[in-house]
Amino acid sequence: xxxxxxxxxATGSIxxxxxxxxxxHPERFHLEVVSAHRSIETLVRIIERFQPKxxxxxxxxxxxALLEQLPKEFNGSLAxxxxxxxxxxxASEVDVVMAAIVGGAGLVSTYAAVxxxxxxxxxxxxxxxxxxxxxxxxxxxxxxxxxxxxSEHNAMFQCLPESYTVGQSIPGLKQxxxxxxxxxxxxxxxxxxxxxxxxxxxxxxxxxxxxxxxxDSATLMNKGLELIEATHLFHVPETSVDVVIHPESxxxxxVEFVDGSMLAQLGSPDMRIPIAHALxxxxxxxxxxxxxxxxxxxxxxxxxxxxxxxxxxxxxRQASAExxxxxxxxxxxxxxxxxxFLKQQIGxxxxxxxxFDCLNQSARQPISSIDDVLAxxxxxxxxxxxxxxxxx
Ligand code: NAD
Ligand code: MG
Numbered sequence: 001x002x003x004x005x006x007x008x009x010a011t012g013s014i015x016x017x018x019x020x021x022x023x024x025h026p027e028r029f030h031l032e033v034v035s036a037h038r039s040i041e042t043l044v045r046i047i048e049r050f051q052p053k054x055x056x057x058x059x060x061x062x063x064x065a066l067l068e069q070l071p072k073e074f075n076g077s078l079a080x081x082x083x084x085x086x087x088x089x090x091a092s093e094v095d096v097v098m099a100a101i102v103g104g105a106g107l108v109s110t111y112a113a114v115x116x117x118x119x120x121x122x123x124x125x126x127x128x129x130x131x132x133x134x135x136x137x138x139x140x141x142x143x144x145x146x147x148x149x150x151s152e153h154n155a156m157f158q159c160l161p162e163s164y165t166v167g168q169s170i171p172g173l174k175q176x177x178x179x180x181x182x183x184x185x186x187x188x189x190x191x192x193x194x195x196x197x198x199x200x201x202x203x204x205x206x207x208x209x210x211x212x213x214x215x216d217s218a219t220l221m222n223k224g225l226e227l228i229e230a231t232h233l234f235h236v237p238e239t240s241v242d243v244v245i246h247p248e249s250x251x252x253x254x255v256e257f258v259d260g261s262m263l264a265q266l267g268s269p270d271m272r273i274p275i276a277h278a279l280x281x282x283x284x285x286x287x288x289x290x291x292x293x294x295x296x297x298x299x300x301x302x303x304x305x306x307x308x309x310x311x312x313x314x315x316x317r318q319a320s321a322e323x324x325x326x327x328x329x330x331x332x333x334x335x336x337x338x339x340x341f342l343k344q345q346i347g348x349x350x351x352x353x354x355x356f357d358c359l360n361q362s363a364r365q366p367i368s369s370i371d372d373v374l375a376x377x378x379x380x381x382x383x384x385x386x387x388x389x390x391x392x
Contacts, residue, residue, distance in 0.1 A: 009100035090116030132232030154274035155252030224316020
């Protein structure tokens with residue numbers, strides 16, 4: 001019997017890397033469920049190649065569009081909507097859920113997979129930023145195993161003993177060290193960055209990723225989201241997470257222990273490595289990726305973050321320290337701002353300005369359920385949209 005994978009966000013960058021790992025190991029995995037938002041043509045190719053049993057689109061019009069192009073051999077089911085994702089996440093044929101939808105749109109399905117006690121490979125960091133505390137509590141209550149896909153968190157996890165369960169505190173921990181490439185604008189001036197175009201912002205020096213996370217990597221908000229993600233996955237306060245710029249993206253992160261030891265994980269910047277690690281865990285899967293050549297590397301650089309150039313990271317750290325609804329507001333405002341930047345409605349440096357203003361404008365709301373999370377998310381998106389309307 002092979003492992004049944006539900007791949008949410010199959011048509012994206014993480015989706016593609018996940019399919020490549022599954023394709024390399026048909027003796028071990030089969031695709032039970034795939035989901036996508038649009039990209040019908042990509043989805044048709046995936047269905048032809050992998051013959052998933054269930055296909056889920058975001059809305060009915062996309063499902064209808066797919067229906068017209070469905071390969072004849074497909075004899076599975078076609079559904080749409082968030083409730084279908086949540087249902088699929090808890091189906092008994094699904095052993096592993098790869099949560100690879102981008103942004104807050106992935107929250108409900110990731111949460112459903114955790115509540116169903118599945119093995120959940122978490123790429124969708126925004127879900128953890130928004131609902132991390134609730135998610136970790138549900139994981140504990142339902143025996144879900146969370147495995148980090150984000151390369152930094154996966155690196156940290158690889159530096160911990162095999163007996164370690166995500167969500168527990170780490171014995172003997174001094175601090176976690178998140179590495180950050182610095183993004184495409186690391187060496188730019190503030191003036192040049194103000195006029196940066198979407199194409200310049202998504203041109204990441206080392207990684208090839210979806211557009212939203214690429215812009216987040218350029219503002220360093222990605223590192224801010226990852227800092228919050230780390231606090232939940234590894235049960236630490238934000239003060240135990242340091243961030244260091246490492247332009248080569250070879251050391252994917254480090255764990256420092258109280259005895260002065262530091263453990264690191266190295267690899268080429270290829271998401272198939274953390275994906276294969278999580279899908280195979282605790283076994284190692286043989287995959288065809290570029291290997292690190294230590295002699296070719298010769299030098300690795302590490303430097304502090306320039307907070308004056310990249311204020312997003314400090315904003316996220318503060319949101320993490322304050323907790324409650326702050327990370328939800330931060331994430332929602334950022335999603336709207338990145339979208340507006342990609343549509344050329346606001347400038348690059350306005351992304352972080354918008355997030356800052358939304359955090360300052362919103363009154364704090366208590367958070368005790370996923371409905372509370374969704375309500376704050378919705379309200380913050382509206383505040384951000386008003387900010388943009390007043391600006392343009
Ligand atoms: P992407 O934009 O390439 O793909 C996103 C996927 O989500 C697509 O399949 C799309 O159809 C689906 N989607 C988009 N909007 C949706 C909606 N409203 N409802 C349902 N589905 C929707 O993004 P990506 O780069 O693959 O990133 C996915 C997640 O993984 C993000 O949370 C990102 O932060 C995280 N991540 C990505 C990388 C990477 O290398 N790409 C690395 C670490 C973490
Ligand atoms: Mg990352």
